[in-house]
Amino acid sequence: MIRYRLEPADVSSIRFGISPLSELGLGLRAFRAPDRYPLQRPWLDRIAAVRPLLDHEVLLGLVDDRRWVADFVNPRPASALTSIDDELAALGRITRGRLHADLERVHGTVPAVFTGRHDAVVGRLQQALATTWELCFAPYWPRMRAVMQSDITHRARTAAHAGIGAVLGGLSDAVRYDGRLLDVRLSSPIARDRPVAGEGLTLVPSVFVVRASVPIDDDQPPTVMYPARGQGAMWSTSPHPDAGAVRDLLGATRAALLDALGEPASSTDLAVRFGVSTSAVNQHLRVMERGGLLNRTRYGRAVLYYRSTVGDAMSARE
Known part of the structure; x- marks a missing residue:
């Protein structure tokens, strides 16, 4: 531990x-x-x-x-x-x-x-x-990354509604948190005690962790690798949706944006690519995010959008 x-x-x-x-x-x-x-x-x-x-x-x-x-x-x-x-x-x-x-x-x-x-x-x-x-x-990787990103989104919502304690306690049955001490049970019988001491604790979802994992060397930055949610459906297959039906449902502009966001991009990048105003792109992106088709993350000063698992399914992308 x-x-x-x-x-x-x-x-x-x-x-x-x-x-x-x-x-x-x-x-x-x-x-x-x-x-x-x-x-x-x-x-x-x-x-x-x-x-x-x-x-x-x-x-x-x-x-x-x-x-x-x-x-x-x-x-x-x-x-x-x-x-x-x-x-x-x-x-x-x-x-x-x-x-x-x-x-x-x-x-x-x-x-x-x-x-x-x-x-x-x-x-x-x-x-x-x-x-x-x-x-x-x-x-x-797009499938694997989508599972991990969806996990992070879920836990961020949990933190917003129930606090970080609920997130830490729910990472795995091998992880326990009492408000100050985070215990991670490992296969090694050696007990280790590691103050975080301002180095920051990073939580890393993985599709190759069954219970929980941490660095072997205690001098490495505090990190907990834990099993990502939703792995059971990662390799499931379904018929590809009809592209025309998706355009009819979302409209041509939003369908094109969804198709383009297999890789993260900012609203400014998309506005240049599609030849429309940034404000118009932002309106579409916010609606699509609220609808669960997109995720977003901050990278430096930019906000990047990318397809969620639902968005991937609608765009028929692997």
Whole structure:
């Protein structure tokens, strides 16, 4: 078990994030122990044909039989829109000491594949992860991300109505919160006590966490990875809606906006793209958000909109 000690200022600064690299790292556990992730069996079946193309020596060197994963492939996300390219670039700057220390915490030693000239080891690691992302995650990331984003939206509403305590207590049956202490029950029998001490606590939904997970190294920023809601329906299929019917229902402008928002964009971006005023675009976006077709997030000074799960279903997008 790990106990995170939160002061009032720590509670007020709790935030959510999504990390593509962390999700890839956690997904390696399904490679190692597929029977532990029955909800992701459809994904494993879909990627079976490309898995022989992966660098398994590197990938399986990142996770052990306990399903512990090296911390450097579980980074704390900077925001809900963290980029896999940025995360892989940051991984390229890892020091030899950090690389070896994280691997030793998992395996007790450094696997042979990670010994040798440091720049060559890191280059191979980056390439192995980039290839795994491209072949196994990128085609299905919109589905995975939609589940995680919907989870964050749900918990943000819970926080607004019932307080952050209801959110923390509802993350998993392995997580308990008493107003100051956040206890996360883990498979490791070692009890750990970790003051948050102003570093901030980040909550990361995942489709590859069954109960709850945290960094192995207590020096890493406080983070709780927990099972995202709605995974059971992630791989369900349904007939594609008729595009003409969607246009008739929403109107041509809103249907076009829905189609364009498979990737986050601001109202200013959309106004330029569609040749209409920003105020007109904002009116449409607000109505579509209230109707549950769009999510939104703040990124720097901009507000970005993107399709919700419902919006994806209406636009017939994967």
